Amino acid sequence: AQSVAQPEDQVNVAEGNPLTVKCTYSVSGNPYLFWYVQYPNRGLQFLLKYITGDNLVKGSYGFEAEFNKSQTSFHLKKPSALVSDSALYFCAVRGYSGTYKYIFGTGTRLKVLA
Amino acid sequence: DAGVIQSPRHEVTEMGQEVTLRCKPISGHNSLFWYRQTMMRGLELLIYFNNNVPIDDSGMPEDRFSAKMPNASFSTLKIQPSEPRDSAVYFCASSPSGQGQPQHFGDGTRLSIL
Numbered sequence: 001a002q003s004v005a006q007p008e009d010q011v012n013v014a015e016g017n018p019l020t021v022k023c024t025y026s027v028s029g030n031p032y033l034f035w036y037v038q039y040p041n042r043g044l045q046f047l048l049k050y051i052t053g054d055n056l057v058k059g060s061y062g063f064e065a066e067f068n069k070s071q072t073s074f075h076l077k078k079p080s081a082l083v084s085d086s087a088l089y090f091c092a093v094r095g096y097s098g099t100y101k102y103i104f105g106t107g108t109r110l111k112v113l114a
Numbered sequence: 115d116a117g118v119i120q121s122p123r124h125e126v127t128e129m130g131q132e133v134t135l136r137c138k139p140i141s142g143h144n145s146l147f148w149y150r151q152t153m154m155r156g157l158e159l160l161i162y163f164n165n166n167v168p169i170d171d172s173g174m175p176e177d178r179f180s181a182k183m184p185n186a187s188f189s190t191l192k193i194q195p196s197e198p199r200d201s202a203v204y205f206c207a208s209s210p211s212g213q214g215q216p217q218h219f220g221d222g223t224r225l226s227i228l
Contacts, residue, residue, distance in 0.1 A: 032214050043118070043205055043219030044157075051214040090157065094213060101170065102147070102217060106156045 002027045002095045006105035013081045014113050021076040021108045023091030032094040033074040034102070035065055037087045044090060050074060061085070081112045116140070118220035120206050126226045132194040135223045138187055139208030147217060148181055148191050149205040157205075163189065196227045 003026045013019045025031055032051055036044040048059025055067045065076045076089060091105040119138040127133055139146050147162040161171040166183045174181070178197070183189040193200055203224050207217040 034216055036216075036219075041221070043207070043221045044217075046216040046218065049214065049216055100213060101159065101162070104157045104159075 002103050004091050004093050004103050004105040006091055006108045008108050010109045012111045012113060015083055016080050019078050019081045021089050021110060023074045023105060024072050025093045027093050027095035029095060034092040035076050036090045039087050083112045083114050086110055086112045118206055118208055118218055120220035120223050122223060124224045127196060128228050129198055130195045133196045135191040135204050137189045137206030137220060140218055143208035143210050145209045146183060146189050147207040150202045151205060152202045198227045201225055201227050
């Protein structure tokens, strides 16, 4: 079965410090991996994706993510956190299990402290 | 680009009433998804369409829920009769063709069933 796990419900980080939001996945075949961000009363916004190629993917707002095939992980990172990065972050994978579906994780709330 | 447009943004109605949620996908996108988000269950995929055809409706909770996509620019999600446990935020998302394409979300409809 295909799945995505975000092991942390919440991550707290001080402004200016690096941040990491963790994601692991399980999928048959090659994974298509995505990160989204959700601000209050808004829909999910696409940040970045991994399809193939370089394991380090750069996205919007200074975010990047590292694909690790051996650890089946796709952690979201940012070198220096901003208070405005505080939001709910979702990891998603698209794979095949009868039909193509996007499977979303349960979300990680990031809180950046001033 | 106008983005995915959902209406209404908020809906409050009494138990037993029919509820219709509407979605206009981004022009040129041929996949459309309906999700439900609650605190308890997170983000759930209800149904998705490809080229106006329902591909996977395994996430539709029960027969009270139905979805249609009569043309490429419009979709509805209907609940009849509505129940308090249907209270949630309902999102519509669309994406272009291609497995590696991200989804673009609307800002959702916040539904409250009294």
